[in-house]
Amino acid sequence: MHNAVILSIGDEILRGKIVDTNFAYIAKQLYLMGLNVSAHYTFPDTEEWICAGISEAAERAEIIILTGGLGPTRDDATRNGLARFLGRKLVLNQRVAKKICDFFSRRNIEMPENNLVQAYLPxxxxxxxxxxxxxxGIFVKYKSKMIFLLPGPPREMMDVFKSVRLILQKELQLKPKSFATxxxxxxxxxxxxxxxxxxxxxxxxxxxxxxxLSGVNIYIKSDSSDAIESAENILSKKLQNYTFAREENRKIEAVIGEILRSRNETLAVAESCTGGMLASRIVDISGSSDYFLGGVVSYANSTKINILGVDEKxxxxxxxxxxxxAEQMAIGVKNRLGSTYSIAITGIAGPTGGTPKKPVGLVYVSLSAADKTYVRKYNLVGGRNAIRTRSASAGLNMLWCKLKFGDIENYPFQDGGKFC
Incomplete structure (x- = not known):
């Protein structure tokens, strides 16, 4: 098996200012291609460290992927670190320079002169x-090694990785792996x-x-398509009550939306502790206006009373x-907006606000349908964002189960909540 080492470059990572999501993305893509990631390092934005990092990686793997440090500022030293390792000069690439100039020209923005630094390659x-x-991105062969430099912003990194995938498939003559999600x-x-x-x-x-925080993705892969087919059949039966999609990029929000659209049904939400997170996830899906009528962020009790009709007593x-x-919030927003279904969430996301009787993480999620309004109680763990994310996921899970199985009171929930 071919080995790879991933180097993340950036002082901001080492200082804890940002989370390194690029490594997770690259590692997963390499795994799905049948490549082994043998090590991962994080280095500061200095030419010396980057050069040393590449040297170390070259001792361990034939594929070396760096991400970050390709910007136009003085602390973007990845190009220089690679040039130093290779013992080569940085030279201006005219085609890249023109592309950078055109990038700014199309946006009617005057290009800072230092952006041309990005057109210098070893x-x-x-x-x-x-x-x-x-x-x-930058690709260079060095002896038996393949070295790739990718930009740090995740959206840019993912775009450039398309080229990395093509190069690796060609250079290593990788056979397509059979895999399922x-x-x-x-x-x-x-x-x-x-x-x-x-x-x-x-x-x-x-x-x-x-x-x-939103669920678990399971990937199976093999050199044998027959083995994958056999495993798929077994796992499909075992996980049928909890698998909402088999495609890598499908979201539960999109699956729910397609079901609602096909049935000409609609959804509304009322949120307290999630503060619009649930609505945001729903409208992340293009075309959600076909079925999503809207939502109410009823953070204050006065909003619950005046907008949703929650009884003051x-x-x-x-x-x-x-x-x-929670129940009155769900019924209130469903009646107010005239939707087929509604989801309501109220809870204590923390870190303050908890009491012995109502601790941080206590959340009630309600789903209102034509036949009945349901409420489930959760005692969630984690920080404020984790509790809010898990609360929104619980609401989406309840709706998906209702749409798919109908009778959710007899559905084998495993999410830690209980009907009340």
Whole structure:
């Protein structure tokens, strides 16, 4: 198996200012191509460190991928670090220079002179197209090694990685791997792993788990298409209650939207602790106006009363974070906007606001349909953003289950919540 080392470049990563999502993306793409990532390093924005990092990586792998440090400022030293390692000069690439000039010209912006720094490449290096920004990717062969430089902004990195994939497939004559994806929601990674451990899959099938706050993606791959087909059949039955999509880029919001559109049904939401996060996820899907009528961020009790029609006595007796208020929020926004379904969320996202009786992480999620209004109680863990994200995912999971299975009170939920 071919080995790869990934180098992340940036002082901002080492200082904890940003999370390095580029590594996760690149590592997963290489895995799906059948390549092994043997190491990952993070280095500061200095020529010396970058040169040393490439030298170290070259001892361990034939594929070296760097991301970050290709901008036009003084601290963007990745090009210089590579040139130093290769013992070559940086030379102006006229085609790249013209592309950078055209990039600014199309936007009627005067180009800062220092942007032309991005057109300087080590002698013998090949630029890789960047359709999302001005910094080209850089590819160079060095002895038996292949070295790739990718820009740091994730959108640009992903665009340039398309060229990396093509080059690797050509240079290594990679045979297409057979793989399949299962995107699940509402069930923890540990439980899925336990289930899969209880069944017998073909020996050549490799299983990988990618959990997030919104669900768990499961990837299986093999050199054998027959083995993948066999594994797919087994896992499809085992995970049928929790798999909402089989395509890599499909989101639960999109799946729900397509079902609503096909049935000519609509959705509205009422949010308190999630503060519009649920609505934002829904409208992230192009064409959501076909079925999404709108939402109310009823953060204050007065908004719950005046806009959603929550009973003031109910609020006084049970509090804003309660089954009764969640239920009235869902019914209120459904009636107010005239939707087929509605989701309401109220809870304590923290880090303040919790009490012994109502701790941080207590969340009530309500789904109102034509036949019934349901409420589930959750005690979620994590920081403020994690609790809000998990709350929104719980609401989407409830709606998806209702749309797919109908009778959700007998659905085998594994998300830690309970009907109340």
């Amino acid at each position: 002698e013998g290096a090949v630029p890789m197209e960047n359709n999302e920004g001005t910094a080209p 299962f995107k699940t929601i509402g069930v923890p990674e540990s439980l899925i792993a336990e289930w899969i451990g209880e069944i017998e899959l073909p020996e050549s099938v490799d299983v990988a788990f990618y959990p997030s 109910t609020l006084s007796r049970y509090g804003a974070v309660s089954k009764q208020v």
